[in-house]
Amino acid sequence: MILKKISVWQFVLLLYICRMFSAMTYTPAMGVGSGGVSILIAWVISLAVGILVLLPALWLRSMDQGKNAVMLSMDVWKRAGVLVALLYCAFTIMTAVSTFAHFEFFMTNAVFPQSSTLFFVITMWIACVYAACMGLESIARTGVIIFAGFLISFAFIAFASLSQVDMPNLKLPLEGLGKEIGFSVYEQFSRNAEFVVVLLLLPHIKGNLKKGIIALSCMITVTAEIIAFLILTVLGDYSATQTIPYYTLSSVAEFSIFQRLDALHMTIWVAIALVKIALYLFLSMECIRMLLPEQRKKWGTIGCSILLFFLILPFCYSKQAFDGLYMVFSSGIPSLLLVVILPLGIGISVKIKKGGEKREAKKVPAGHSSPAADPER
Amino acid sequence: MKLKKFLRGILLLLLILSVSTLCGCLPSVELNERAIVQAIGIDIDENTGEFLISLQIYTPQGGQSSTEGEQQNAAILESSGATVTEAVQNATLKQGKSIFYGHNRVIIIGEAAAKNGLEPVMSFFNGNGQSRLNTGVLIAKGSACEILKTRMSQGVLPAQALESMADNSRENGKIIDVTYLDIAKAFENETDDAVIPAIAVNSDEENSSDTGSEGQQIPNETSQSIEMSGTAVFQDGKLAGYLNEEETRGLMWLRGDVKKTIMVASTDRITSFSVEIYKTSADLTCETTSVPYTYLLTAHLNGSIRDITLKDEDILLNDADYEAMEQMLCRIVEKEVLAAVDKTVIRYNADVLQLGNRLWQKDVAAWSRVRDQFPQELSQITVNCQITADIDRIGLETHEQGKE
Structure with a gap:
């Protein structure tokens, strides 16, 4: 199987904008007794936790650059x-649903x-299935274009909001800062x-992943x-009363002839x-x-697309289901299992297996080595 | 491969079909079917407790060479209901058009509604996605409807004229810049209280005539005009009272809101002088975190002399005169600041200066000790002032000794 590859910078920008989706929906826990400074420190x-958590991924990549966590497992x-593959599949499809x-x-x-x-469900579903069928390279290329749009929109909103910054709103929590x-x-x-x-894109990335991860973590931290x-x-x-405070912020931000920047934010x-x-x-x-x-393999594509459609409906129509998923x-638990526990387990198993193979190879006498294994011949 | 082609074909077909059926997220509303709200007035009927809503709707009056003064370009739509939402819905039924709030310029709350409490009003605007958070808010001394009905002589739209009037007053240090967001923030905060600029209908005799476009006096239809009239102070979401012009400017010094203003004073050798304050910086900090709470206002003003009348024409100004003028400005600012603190904090018991937040910011432990009794202890607050002024621009007229 020939794996389509993207450059490490495409990968960084792609993950950056995906992370920004969550950062922009973030609601700070404000109000009685809470302070915002803890969020800024957190x-x-x-940033450090993010880099630390991705060490198992870098370890797996150092073992085999051509395989991801599922392939290695x-x-x-x-x-x-197979169970590992199904777990990762369930996680990714549920993230898409969320x-x-x-x-x-x-x-x-x-x-x-x-x-x-239903209007939004159908139109977005068609667009997403089409984009997913086009493959990783297309998604990454689109991601780079959207990154540029995001930067412009973000710069506009941040610049326009600066005049309204009110420092007394920044407070430490009343108790339990830690x-x-x-x-x-x-x-x-x-x-x-x-x-x-x-973990899943490991074999698709060409370039220095370590540098990429550090750059990605820094970019996310600064923006967030x-x-x-x-x-x-x-x-x-x-902000504590708003479901999407960043959208509220964009509607307050006035820049030049633009009365409000929420339409720009919405598009991005x-x-x-x-x-x-x-x-x-x-x-x-x-x-x-x-x-x-x-x-x-095509049935995997069709199956996931249809599954996505039917999974979306209950979460879009029922607030309880939506809250439950959240x-x-x-x-x-899903992140701990799939990002820390499983990759570590897979890494250790690969290490043990490779150690076993080496020991097996040592047991074979030098005179019995195959011609193919001897580069001199 | 065949499947891919098949899928592409299906997608293409869906996309083509969507052009005719999915051409928008919402049913289309033509401009002539839309009532564009320019200003909203909210009153309350003190007898029935019902909300009375007045919507100023943009209705262009075509065929006139000039729209200023002659055409109002607006119609007033009034309705009532048990809640603000119901009153607005009733207005929609009367109008027969789809009401659009996205271009609303100003929200005017009547005195009775303000005394009743802002919560029902806030609840309506919080839930309305079309409303802009940076829409200006005003309190009508009297009825909001009366303000909206008063004939405005400037601007294409009455609401625009109101907005311009508020903007001018704000830029000249006469009223505080308050948007809906500021009120919402104060409302959600544990201790903060809101302040909103007040507006009133002036029935003065002087306004019985108006100046026409070519300078001649033309009779006005009514003898009423609108003027900004200080600041309304809220305590716990309800109107507590008003600040006059000096107290309002004092409050603005405290909040660091003064951008530009004219100050008039006199000294021993100067009958009167006007200074335009063109640059200010102010910072209010908490000094003592237990009763009696002490706050310190540190402010600096930069001024430019606009006019000056000396007690004796032969007097030549020296450094001591400029120092005396600067000291005079500082004294005026201090007087206005203390008057504002006295009225808002001591008399109305309203935390309109984020005093609670500043104390919290200064000392978290102290705030957790005093937060419950803080609103009751507001009257035991002292504000000290450290004000400096610098008249560093003297204009083109000089009263100094000639220099070579």
Whole structure:
């Protein structure tokens, strides 16, 4: 199988915009007794946590550059590897569903309150399936274009909001600063589904992944810090009453002849949602396709697309289901399992297997080595 | 490969079909079917407790060479309801058009509605996605409807004229810049209270005539005009009272809101002088975090002399005169600041200066100790002033000794 590859910078920008989707939907826990400073500190700590959490991914890449976590698990765990593939598939498709539900919630609650949910579901689903079928290179190229749009929109909103910064709104929490910071760091880790993307895209990336991960983490931290700072200082305690505070911030920001910048933000946000959903749908397809024989791989694509459509509906129509899904992701268990526990387990198994093979090779006497294994011949 | 082609064909077909069916997220509303709201007035009927809504709707009056003064370009739509939402819905039924709030320029809240409490009003605007958070808010001394109905002589739209009037007053240090977001923030904060500029209908005799476009006096239809009239102070979401012009400017010094203003004073050797303050910086910090709470206002003003009348024509100004003028400016600012603190914090018990937040920012432990009793202890607050002024521009007229 020939793997389509993207450069490490395409990969960085793609993951950056996907992460920004979550950062822009972030609601700071403000109000009685809470302070915003803990959120700002938590983002800095999250930078270190993010790099630390991705060490297993770099370890797996150092073992075999041509395989991702699922492929390696299928190599070492055989049948249990199928379960790993299904777990990663479930995670990626549910992340796509969660993103879709967020997108639909935003469109029908903030932008077009009188519109039909089904309209957004069908149109977005068609676009996402098409993008996912086009493959990773196309998604990454689109991601780079949207990154440029995001930067312009972000710069406009940040610049226009600066005049409204009100520093007395920035306060330390009344009690348990450490606890609040710890909670925020864990929340940011659990909301960061992009760690899983790194593990699944390992064989698709060409270039220095270490540099890429450091650059990605720094970019995310700086942007998220600015977003959190502006939300906290410009909106104050009002931000706690808003479902999407960054959108509220964009509607307050006035720049030159533009009376409000929420339309600009909305356009970029929709485009980011498209790329994020398409990427996760593509990854879920990849996980399933690994389990299927060559001639049946297309059914993986069709199956995931249809599954996505039917999974979206309950989460878009039922607030309880939407909240439930959010709770599952927020618990951090899926991230812990798929980003830390499984990759470490796979890495150790690969190491043990390779150690065993080396020992086997040493047992074979030098005179019995095969001609192919002897480069001198 | 065949499947891919098949899928592409299906997608292409869907896309082509979508052109005719999915051409928008919402049913289209033509411009002539839309009522574009320019200003909203909210009053309350004190007898029934019903909300009375007045919507100023843009209705262009075509066929006139000039729209200023002659045409109002607006119609007033009034309705009532048990809640603001119901009143607005009733207005929609009367109008028969789709009401659009996206271009609303100003929200005017009547005195009775303000005394009743801002919560029902806030609740309506919080839930309305079309409303802009940076829409200006004014409190009508009297009825909001009366303000909207008063004939405005400037601007294409009455709401635009109102907005311009508020902008001019703001730029000249006469009223505080308050948007809906500022009120919402104060409302959600644990201790903060809101302040909103007040507006009133002036029935003065002087306004019985108006100046026409070519300078001649033309009779006005009514003898009413509108003027900015200080600041309304809220305590716990309800109107507590008003600040006059000096107290309003004092509050603006405290909040660091003064951008530009004219100050008039006199000294021993100067009958009167006007200084235009063109640059200011102010910072209010918490000094003592237990009763009696002490806050310090550090402010610096840069001024430019606009006019000056000396007590004796032969007097030549020296450095001591400029120092005396600067000291005079500082004294005026201090007087206005203390008057504002006295009225808002001591008399109305309203935290319109983020005093609670500043204390929290200064000392978290102290704030967790005092936060429950802080609103009751507001009257035990002292604000000290450290004000410096610098008249560093003297204009083109000089009263100094000639220099070679």
